[in-house]
Amino acid sequence: MDMARELRDGIGILNFLEGRNFLVTGATGFLAKVLIEKILRVSPNVGKIFLLIKAKDKQAAMDRVKDEIIGCELFKCLRQQYGEGYTNFMLSKLVPVNGDIRESNMGIGDDSFCQITQEVDVIINSAANTTLDERYDAALVANTIAPSRLLSFAKKCKKLSLFLHLSTTYVNGERPGILMEKAFEMGDSRIDSSTQGKLDVHHEINLASDLIETLPPNEVPQKLKEIGLARPRMYGWQNVYQMTKAMGEMMINADRGRVPVVIVRPSVIESTFQEPFPGWIQGYRVLDPLILSYGKGRLPGFLVNPDTVMDVVPADLVANVIIAAMAKHGIVTSPGIDVYHAASSTVNPMTMCDMFNYSHDYFAASPLMDNQGDEIQIADMEYFSSIDSFSSYIQKDIAEKGGLSEEIGPNLNPKQRSRLEARCKRMTENLIHLAKLYEPYMFYRARFDSWNTRKLMRQMSTEESNKFPMDLKSVNWEDYFANAHIPGLKRHVIKKPSSPRQDSI
Numbered sequence: 001m002d003m004a005r006e007l008r009d010g011i012g013i014l015n016f017l018e019g020r021n022f023l024v025t026g027a028t029g030f031l032a033k034v035l036i037e038k039i040l041r042v043s044p045n046v047g048k049i050f051l052l053i054k055a056k057d058k059q060a061a062m063d064r065v066k067d068e069i070i071g072c073e074l075f076k077c078l079r080q081q082y083g084e085g086y087t088n089f090m091l092s093k094l095v096p097v098n099g100d101i102r103e104s105n106m107g108i109g110d111d112s113f114c115q116i117t118q119e120v121d122v123i124i125n126s127a128a129n130t131t132l133d134e135r136y137d138a139a140l141v142a143n144t145i146a147p148s149r150l151l152s153f154a155k156k157c158k159k160l161s162l163f164l165h166l167s168t169t170y171v172n173g174e175r176p177g178i179l180m181e182k183a184f185e186m187g188d189s190r191i192d193s194s195t196q197g198k199l200d201v202h203h204e205i206n207l208a209s210d211l212i213e214t215l216p217p218n219e220v221p222q223k224l225k226e227i228g229l230a231r232p233r234m235y236g237w238q239n240v241y242q243m244t245k246a247m248g249e250m251m252i253n254a255d256r257g258r259v260p261v262v263i264v265r266p267s268v269i270e271s272t273f274q275e276p277f278p279g280w281i282q283g284y285r286v287l288d289p290l291i292l293s294y295g296k297g298r299l300p301g302f303l304v305n306p307d308t309v310m311d312v313v314p315a316d317l318v319a320n321v322i323i324a325a326m327a328k329h330g331i332v333t334s335p336g337i338d339v340y341h342a343a344s345s346t347v348n349p350m351t352m353c354d355m356f357n358y359s360h361d362y363f364a365a366s367p368l369m370d371n372q373g374d375e376i377q378i379a380d381m382e383y384f385s386s387i388d389s390f391s392s393y394i395q396k397d398i399a400e401k402g403g404l405s406e407e408i409g410p411n412l413n414p415k416q417r418s419r420l421e422a423r424c425k426r427m428t429e430n431l432i433h434l435a436k437l438y439e440p441y442m443f444y445r446a447r448f449d450s451w452n453t454r455k456l457m458r459q460m461s462t463e464e465s466n467k468f469p470m471d472l473k474s475v476n477w478e479d480y481f482a483n484a485h486i487p488g489l490k491r492h493v494i495k496k497p498s499s500p501r502q503d504s505i
Contacts, residue, residue: 279488
């Protein structure tokens with residue numbers, strides 16, 4: 001009888017959202033915006049959404065919210081729905097809070113601190129430093145120390161029903177096989193403990209701070225970069241982002257006490273699949289430097305196993321997983337920790353070869369234009385299995401395209417040749433750096449189990465499944481790349497000059 005009622009009624013997502021107050025960190029980030037938009041669109045009677053914004057003062061925080069959220073194209077459906085009342089509606093729900101996740105009590109002032117601790121029901125931690133080759137100290141502060149501080153803040157919230165932390169499936173490191181939705185215990189590493197001492201999170205934090213105190217200031221940046229590369233490899237992670245996010249999970253699990261905790265681990269988050277419209281994206285995500293460089297003819301080959309499964313998940317489906325998990329565990333409010341993977345590799349796998357084929361077909365039919373207005377012609381992607389072979393190939397390709405071929409090069413005057421050589425060298429170094437940074441993912445051998453997420457789907461009513469779709473089996477990847485993702489990149493990213501971000505893996 002209870003099971004029948006549960007199947008009929010579902011989780012109760014809309015009832016949960018109504019009147020609830022939220023605190024969101026990382027609120028101006030890509031995924032947080034998609035999440036905020038969805039909550040406001042489906043639940044206009046939600047309470048307040050406090051947005052932690054890094055700014056010099058309250059007015060600057062408000063200005064960022066107006067510019068980066070209220071004025072963002074992502075919210076155009078709400079703008080159409082509310083018309084002239086749109087801004088007033090948004091400001092009645094969104095409350096900018098000037099603060100910084102790296103500080104004690106999030107750097108929140110006394111007035112806001114009192115209001116938030118009295119009113120907030122759910123805390124969503126979406127803030128992170130996603131740079132794959134970040135300095136060790138900076139990654140530790142954002143990804144390991146800050147979540148622990150936010151959890152301490154959560155314990156001061158009188159009405160708190162849930163602490164939801166956004167992580168990444170890649171905290172699982174470089175182990176092959178099917179990786180499960182399992183919470184980290186303090187000291188877990190990704191290698192055999194018999195060959196390496198147990199990971200000590202507090203030692204890692206002290207290691208970074210001790211280096212800052214003892215080294216000459218001019219040596220600190222380089223040294224912290226170096227140990228940001230070395231420490232993850234020592235314990236079985238592929239980069240500093242993965243390791244510090246994993247240690248952040250450990251700190252949360254160790255310190256949570258009786259606070260109900262949900263950890264949602266998305267894989268590679270890319271543009272929206274359907275909601276609020278297909279193809280919305282903010283900045284370069286993980287695959288986008290590869291896709292656009294290929295479309296521009298600058299990356300005709302890459303260091304990658306074409307059979308590697310690249311686990312991709314559209315942002316709107318991740319937002320739905322977050323909302324459904326939040327409702328399920330926020331209603332019950334029992335102390336515990338639950339982990340959900342928002343991932344496609346076990347239910348709807350796509351290989352890197354598939355992705356480049358979809359990109360080839362798109363750019364062959366709709367070529368990008370060069371600076372002279374001519375269509376850029378592309379060839380099939382070439383795949384390389386070693387950094388040496390890729391480096392030789394890309395150096396030669398850039399030299400030929402840059403006018404340094406054996407036929408043209410000798411005819412250049414010394415000044416022209418020097419300029420071209422410097423430009424080609426920069427381009428070559430950038431692509432080789434990108435290849436080294438991405439190499440672990442281009443040869444990744446694991447897939448991510450999503451049993452908990454699939455169970456969550458089964459617990460939803462038909463109405464909830466329609467309103468909060470999260471079934472990655474429903475995504476046709478060829479259609480997604482051709483009709484949503486790449487057109488979205490052209491509209492929202494390529495039109496603006498920007499440096500590629502190797503983030504959010």
